[in-house]
Amino acid sequence: MESFDFIEMRFPAKPEYVGVIRLSLSGIANRMGFTYEDIEDLKISISEAVTNVVNHAYRAEEQGEVTIGFGVYDNRLEIMVADRGGSFDLQDIKEDIGPQANEESIENLREGGFGLFLINALMDKVEIKNDSGVIVLMTKYLEKLGVGLNDDHVSTGQ
Numbered sequence: 001m002e003s004f005d006f007i008e009m010r011f012p013a014k015p016e017y018v019g020v021i022r023l024s025l026s027g028i029a030n031r032m033g034f035t036y037e038d039i040e041d042l043k044i045s046i047s048e049a050v051t052n053v054v055n056h057a058y059r060a061e062e063q064g065e066v067t068i069g070f071g072v073y074d075n076r077l078e079i080m081v082a083d084r085g086g087s088f089d090l091q092d093i094k095e096d097i098g099p100q101a102n103e104e105s106i107e108n109l110r111e112g113g114f115g116l117f118l119i120n121a122l123m124d125k126v127e128i129k130n131d132s133g134v135i136v137l138m139t140k141y142l143e144k145l146g147v148g149l150n151d152d153h154v155s156t157g158q
Contacts, residue, residue, distance in 0.1 A: 005072040013054050013064035047059040049081040049136045050113035057083035076141045084133025
């Protein structure tokens with residue numbers, strides 16, 4: 001089995017925490033060596049997913065929660081955004097989740113249509129589980145550049 005680090009956070013499903021989630025993601029992605037452009041794509045994607053939980057997952061009188069999970073691999077970052085709380089095991093979720101079916105109307109998901117289209121455009125892979133609550137699993141692959149993460153200089157070859 002492939003080795004990875006898993007980071008899980010829970011936040012109240014309130015708009016004031018979206019920025020905190022974006023900052024957390026930015027730090028993880030920067031540490032992994034993602035480019036500035038990829039980090040911006042990741043931040044937009046997680047913002048869309050979390051904002052949709054805030055706006056659509058819970059009734060006004062409910063004290064909802066959003067659970068964020070980061071699977072940090074050598075070659076990719078997997079981000080899970082879930083409503084209806086509860087911890088989750090990344091391997092179990094991955095076995096029981098699938099890609100968005102083309103015949104299923106995207107507007108029928110509580111996530112709302114445009115946000116999911118945007119996430120699909122920015123991420124390398126998007127999977128959804130939509131039964132008791134919604135789990136969105138987004139994957140972004142790390143493109144290895146010629147400079148290592150811990151390198152502090154660039155060789156000119158001279």
